[in-house]
Amino acid sequence: MKIIRFLTEKNKIIYGAYDPASFGQAHVIQGDVLGNFKVSSRSEKIKHILAPIVPANILALGLNYRRHADETKISYPEMPVLFIKATSSVIGPDEPILLPQIGPEKVDYEAELAVIIAKKVKNISVRDAVNCILGYTCANDISARDWQIEKQKKQWVRGKSFDTFCPLGPCIVTGDELGDPQNLRIRTILNDQILQDSSTGDMIFSVPEIISHLSQSMTLLPGTIILTGTPEGVGFTRQPPIFLRDGDVITIEIEKIGRLTNHVKRE
Numbered sequence: 001m002k003i004i005r006f007l008t009e010k011n012k013i014i015y016g017a018y019d020p021a022s023f024g025q026a027h028v029i030q031g032d033v034l035g036n037f038k039v040s041s042r043s044e045k046i047k048h049i050l051a052p053i054v055p056a057n058i059l060a061l062g063l064n065y066r067r068h069a070d071e072t073k074i075s076y077p078e079m080p081v082l083f084i085k086a087t088s089s090v091i092g093p094d095e096p097i098l099l100p101q102i103g104p105e106k107v108d109y110e111a112e113l114a115v116i117i118a119k120k121v122k123n124i125s126v127r128d129a130v131n132c133i134l135g136y137t138c139a140n141d142i143s144a145r146d147w148q149i150e151k152q153k154k155q156w157v158r159g160k161s162f163d164t165f166c167p168l169g170p171c172i173v174t175g176d177e178l179g180d181p182q183n184l185r186i187r188t189i190l191n192d193q194i195l196q197d198s199s200t201g202d203m204i205f206s207v208p209e210i211i212s213h214l215s216q217s218m219t220l221l222p223g224t225i226i227l228t229g230t231p232e233g234v235g236f237t238r239q240p241p242i243f244l245r246d247g248d249v250i251t252i253e254i255e256k257i258g259r260l261t262n263h264v265k266r267e
Helices: 066-072 145-151 207-215
Strands: 002-008 013-018 025-031 037-049 058-062 081-085 097-099 111-117 133-140 166-173 185-190 193-199 225-227 249-254 258-266
Touching: 002 025, 013 037, 037 166, 111 185, 111 207, 111 249, 133 249, 133 258, 166 258, 207 225
Parallel strands: 058 225, 097 258
Antiparallel strands: 002 013, 002 037, 002 166, 013 025, 025 037, 058 081, 111 133, 111 225, 133 166, 185 193, 185 249, 249 258
């Protein structure tokens, strides 16, 4: 199932089951998408698709793709490397990524598979981890590299938490429709140029391993978003580097999920 969070023509925010061939409509979901819900027979017209969830937390991994670790010349981690993004950084499809007034000049893109946690879990096993997943979506882990690496002395949170620095969407795809999360093509397209083109099969830690490991240090709440890392091809490793500029159009594309597109503007 594809689940969207959207604005109706009456400006009401609801969830719906979405079929791209449904001519701009979705079947209304009744109940709590993070609990018990059902898909009704009633449809609503879609005025605008929003970020698929308002997250309880955003937990993100660094260096979880082998070839990305290779391009940064950093050894593979022995355990998932965690940082946290501010929940206020979330935007949805077609919303602008804003380059902050205070001056990060090295703002980078990172295509990521995002996992949405549906149940409160602690110390969950790798085998049982899939049972706490609502579904998957596309994410763009926007990163101000000059703040992440230089101004904040390699403390990543602020450089990754500016407003608008976590585009999500366009939909949540449940596991029964997505299939194996370790076998998906993932791409970044900037102004029609493909800059990242890889597979989630290059992950160092699989989705169940990530969930299990993170749950050993913190309770994963319903609505938690986990960003599972980015593949090779990010902007700061290129020669010359490629950073986001006012007027750019950037798309994250993940097989079986869809395309997440945002414009870049100066704040």
